[in-house]
Amino acid sequence: MSKYLKVSAPQMERDYQKLNDYVSQIPELTDTVILTMEKLSQCWEGKAWQAFQKQVADDIEHINRLYRFLMNYLSHMEASRQKYIVSEQEVFSQIDKL
Numbered sequence: 001m002s003k004y005l006k007v008s009a010p011q012m013e014r015d016y017q018k019l020n021d022y023v024s025q026i027p028e029l030t031d032t033v034i035l036t037m038e039k040l041s042q043c044w045e046g047k048a049w050q051a052f053q054k055q056v057a058d059d060i061e062h063i064n065r066l067y068r069f070l071m072n073y074l075s076h077m078e079a080s081r082q083k084y085i086v087s088e089q090e091v092f093s094q095i096d097k098l
Contacts, residue, residue: 009084012081015077016081019070023070023071026063027067030060
């Protein structure tokens, strides 16, 4: 088993883009859930509707919390990639001086 992790700026960018593509869909999908729930309100009433409504509201709250976490994670991914690029350029610059 390897004792090091191979890192490259292009791979970091691909990973960032892939995750960002998924995360960027969350608000639209959440809106779709809310719209669908509003349509269902015409079919249900009483305690069953209230229980369903509460559960969906709780789920949306969890989804929004996860969304904020993932957006923060993406921000850190991009900052790490930028630091890696700068560090890599510094190393190449030092090698060129030899």
